[in-house]
Amino acid sequence: MRDIRILFLYANCMMENLLPVGPSAVLGGLKKAGFRVRLFDTTFYRTEDEPADMERVRNLQVPAFNYEDAGVSIKQSDVFKDFRSLVDEYKPHIIMASVVESTYSQAIQLLDSVKGSGSYNLAGGVFAILSPDEVIANSNIDAVCSGEGEDSVVEFCRKFAEEKDYTSIPGMWFKKDGRIIKNPIERLVDLDSAPYLDFSLYEKERFYKPMQGRIFRMLPIEFSRGCPYRCSYCVNHALEHHFAASGKWFRSKSMERIFAEIREYVERYKAEFFYFISESFLSMPAAQFDEFCRRYAELKIPFWFNTRPETITAEKVNRLKEINCFRMGIGLEHGNEEFRKRMLNRHVSNEKIVEACRIVEGSGIGYSINNIIGFPGETRELVFDTIELNRQIHPNTVGTFVFTPFKGTDLYDYCLQHGYITAETRVGDLNRASVLQNNSLSELEIRGLLRTFPLYVHFKKDYYPQIQMAEYFSDEGNEAFRRLSDMYTEEHFRKEKR
Numbered sequence: 419m420r421d422i423r424i425l426f427l428y429a430n431c432m433m434e435n436l437l438p439v440g441p442s443a444v445l446g447g448l449k450k451a452g453f454r455v456r457l458f459d460t461t462f463y464r465t466e467d468e469p470a471d472m473e474r475v476r477n478l479q480v481p482a483f484n485y486e487d488a489g490v491s492i493k494q495s496d497v498f499k500d501f502r503s504l505v506d507e508y509k510p511h512i513i514m515a516s517v518v519e520s521t522y523s524q525a526i527q528l529l530d531s532v533k534g535s536g537s538y539n540l541a542g543g544v545f546a547i548l549s550p551d552e553v554i555a556n557s558n559i560d561a562v563c564s565g566e567g568e569d570s571v572v573e574f575c576r577k578f579a580e581e582k583d584y585t586s587i588p589g590m591w592f593k594k595d596g597r598i599i600k601n602p603i604e605r606l607v608d609l610d611s612a613p614y615l616d617f618s619l620y621e622k623e624r625f626y627k628p629m630q631g632r633i634f635r636m637l638p639i640e641f642s643r644g645c646p647y648r649c650s651y652c653v654n655h656a657l658e659h660h661f662a663a664s665g666k667w668f669r670s671k672s673m674e675r676i677f678a679e680i681r682e683y684v685e686r687y688k689a690e691f692f693y694f695i696s697e698s699f700l701s702m703p704a705a706q707f708d709e710f711c712r713r714y715a716e717l718k719i720p721f722w723f724n725t726r727p728e729t730i731t732a733e734k735v736n737r738l739k740e741i742n743c744f745r746m747g748i749g750l751e752h753g754n755e756e757f758r759k760r761m762l763n764r765h766v767s768n769e770k771i772v773e774a775c776r777i778v779e780g781s782g783i784g785y786s787i788n789n790i791i792g793f794p795g796e797t798r799e800l801v802f803d804t805i806e807l808n809r810q811i812h813p814n815t816v817g818t819f820v821f822t823p824f825k826g827t828d829l830y831d832y833c834l835q836h837g838y839i840t841a842e843t844r845v846g847d848l849n850r851a852s853v854l855q856n857n858s859l860s861e862l863e864i865r866g867l868l869r870t871f872p873l874y875v876h877f878k879k880d881y882y883p884q885i886q887m888a889e890y891f892s893d894e895g896n897e898a899f900r901r902l903s904d905m906y907t908e909e910h911f912r913k914e915k916r
Contacts, residue, residue, distance in 0.1 A: 427514065453572075465497055589602075610672050651824075680719075718741055725749075751789060753805065818871040
């Protein structure tokens with residue numbers, strides 16, 4: 419077998435400094451198989467005007483933090499020049515690009531900058547899985563992984579190195595002799611036997627992530643893949659459809675495997691904080707949750723996860739408090755029950771949402787509420803239904819995101835059919851601006867509500883006229899926002915730190 423050189427290109431949003439699961443799983447498989455691999459990670463390059471986390475700080479969604487406390491900073495060199503230099507020096511036989519929809523164009527531009535290098539270019543990741551026709555059509559791409567990559571990518575590299583025909587590998591598409599070979603996905607990965615996530619190729623600064631104004635050495639632990647729910651805006655529902663003929667997309671790891679990974683990451687990478695990757699952490703079966711709590715009580719390393727309000731009970735929260743749960747994110751998404759059910763396919767009552775949040779409040783565990791604004795057909799009155807529901811609870815932070823129609827989701831199809839987007843629409847940053855056209859709320863109105871959302875939630879209604887002024891991006895509106903932001907920071911974030 420030839421000693422081939424593989425370059426893994428991770429096109430990431432600027433300063434999105436949470437170690438990724440998918441790319442790390444593929445890296446683990448390649449390293450385990452003995453391949454020589456290098457990594458080019460765009461995270462610390464200035465590929466945008468400003469990191470999304472800084473926008474979230476400005477919009478009062480998270481406390482201010484300083485990455486430089488952990489030695490993390492933006493690179494001063496040019497991302498294209500550095501990528502070309504690495505390709506010239508390393509001379510990879512294969513370049514693998516992992517992409518999501520928001521980073522796809524960045525990856526293509528980088529690959530285009532080294533056109534002529536002789537590398538064989540393979541694309542994978544969620545966007546490649548859900549939009550393989552678009553990706554394989556690009557002149558910079560030779561093959562697409564349309565399934566999970568842990569097994570198929572390793573098999574491809576092995577056959578490539580042995581100079582054998584690789585064009586029949588399941589779950590992969592190939593260009594050959596002017597045509598495209600589309601191989602079906604035969605099966606899904608067994609998560610318990612999959613390679614461990616490999617973080618050894620990332621820069622040491624990539625292990626640090628802000629949480630409530632502090633910087634932690636944080637690692638992800640994947641508990642499950644997929645989701646038992648079917649929200650219309652979420653790609654997990656799209657992935658479930660995509661993999662329907664190949665197996666059950668929603669599946670979980672055994673606790674034996676999870677704790678083996680935890681021990682490995684503590685010993686090898688000195689983890690001091692974990693982010694548990696699960697679309698709805700507390701929806702796990704009772705016996706599995708009980709085993710997790712019993713075993714984790716011996717570690718008590720602080721951790722964070724996301725869940726849904728209907729999965730929260732007082733008994734579960736008390737157990738989590740005992741084992742040092744630091745924080746959880748709770749998906750509220752929208753405050754109007756009828757709209758939430760009809761447009762988002764979420765069937766939980768406002769009463770249950772409030773009850774669940776108050777259980778968490780009483781425990782002392784920190785939590786954030788996740789909201790989305792700018793849905794198709796959403797009015798200002800509907801946005802204020804979400805604000806009013808948030809006002810009934812007291813989260814430490816209020817996360818507000820702009821609706822983004824990701825390809826493959828039910829709401830993407832809805833937006834396309836109703837003229838809110840076109841087939842050429844490219845998603846933006848869910849922390850910044852809406853890409854919908856002809857919506858009830860304009861892009862500027864959504865931006866104004868985005869930055870004032872926490873103010874409406876936490877201040878008395880006597881302040882509403884001032885807050886409404888702060889929605890406007892005029893001199894007067896910006897001054898009102900600055901004044902109210904200072905008040906909010908002092909009363910909410912700084913008071914919490916004290």
